[in-house]
Amino acid sequence: MGFDPEKKGFANLSADNYGVWAPTMESLLKTHKLWMVTGGFSCEPDFVDADNPTKEEKREWRDWMEEMGAAAGMIFLCLDDTQKINVEDYRRHDDPVGMWTSLKVLHHQKTMTTRFTAYDTFFSVRKDPDESLSALHARVVKIMADVRSLRPSNFNLSKLDEELQIMALIHALP
Structure with a gap:
């Protein structure tokens, strides 16, 4: 073939x-x-x-x-x-x-920076005008899988909380 x-x-x-x-x-x-x-x-x-x-x-x-x-x-x-x-x-x-x-x-670096980029992509999802809800859902599921794949094995909720706080501070800067 x-x-x-x-x-x-x-x-x-x-x-x-x-x-x-x-x-x-x-x-x-x-x-x-x-x-x-x-x-x-x-x-x-x-x-x-x-x-x-x-x-x-x-x-x-x-x-x-x-x-x-x-x-x-x-x-x-x-x-x-x-x-x-x-x-x-x-x-x-x-x-x-x-x-x-x-x-x-x-x-596929499992660093905070790559996770920030993945989080940003995840939280920036918007439904396109001609996009079906099932297509939107599939896109969100795929992006979430990307986010999960970037987590190290010792990742936990405390680490997520810490990263989200840092990300919020970065987004708040002028």
Whole structure:
């Protein structure tokens, strides 16, 4: 099955859509049987005798390298130009694991700043004039999932209260 980035049905990764892009991209990679190499679940094939690999071992290694290259290429084609610089070295080495990890680290930081941005998005939701209530609900649920995903494991109500107070103070500044 060929891949046409123009017909993929979702936006390329930009500075502010990682929460939507990542699971959709993961699903795309899975449908093309490229998630195992991207997620780091598929290791480079070993040779019984590295100096004298069999034809089967050479074929397995070549197939694995082709999967790595295909996954790296697919990820790269699903990035905005502004994001490509972040993974160029990994792309050049056909390293989809490095690309995926680098993008996750860059875009999915569980810091107060990223949570503030997510809270701001959440509290800024407004119904578009032509938007149905079910579409609005879906959008709110998705944004809330993004907010939850940015919380560290030790996050609690006291931490939320503290962050909301800080956010209110920042918003109150001229």
